[in-house]
Amino acid sequence: MAIHLKDRLRDIRDFLRSHRHERQATTAAGKHFSDMEKLLGRAASMVDDTLTLAETASRTVLPGAQKHELVLWPLGDYFSDPNAGEHAFRRHMYRAAKILAATLESAGPPVIRETGFTAAHEALRRRQGHMVLALKNATEHEAKRALIAGMLAHLVQDICRSALSDPAASPSTQDAKAGILVFAPGLLASALIGFDESLPASDLLDIATMAISARRDRMARSLAADQPIADLTAVFESLLTHLP
CATH class of the missing domain: 1.10.287 (Helix Hairpins)
Known part of the structure; x- marks a missing residue:
């Protein structure tokens, strides 16, 4: 509520x-x-x-509200504790999305809701709990990359579809490419932290934004494809292999 x-x-x-x-x-x-x-x-x-x-x-x-720097956790950490993880996930991803929405020029930004992040977090935890458990027990980088890529695909699909179908969304904001540019980089930056914590979150967000921007057309087509999860997973696994 x-x-x-x-x-x-x-x-x-x-x-x-x-x-x-x-x-x-x-x-x-x-x-x-x-x-x-x-x-x-x-x-x-x-x-x-x-x-x-x-x-x-x-x-x-509010505690911590005076901190203006971008904060992100490794993606798996958001699912280790259902309550604290969900709270951090929606706050961190909402902040990253607002930062990215302010940079859009041609298309209007999509509708950004904290409830959208909460719903995506809950859906992944409930429907794909086996992936979360497997990630927790994975030790090899290749196995982790494949699991995280799949988690990213599910999250991006759920968050983007929620934003595009929001009753408040106008035709000018129902742009899948804009949704990809606003929501995907924060998620990808979070995933990259799990492999390299030496770079600050803001730098990883910049890297992720450039990488997603170069692939936004393909990712937007993937959202409308017959097998969106498989297509998006392939994109994210390639990115996680070559970044940062």
């Missing part, structure tokens, strides 16, 4: 900010508002300011 509420509050905040921008543009064009429209505009501004203040306060008060 708390995660859904956070996502809904973000929707309200984004809507109100959009309303304020549209209202400012109309005012600049010389249109006169009625008293009721002015009252609604003030109410929207007050709610927007309140939500902004609450967001700023939470970053200051």
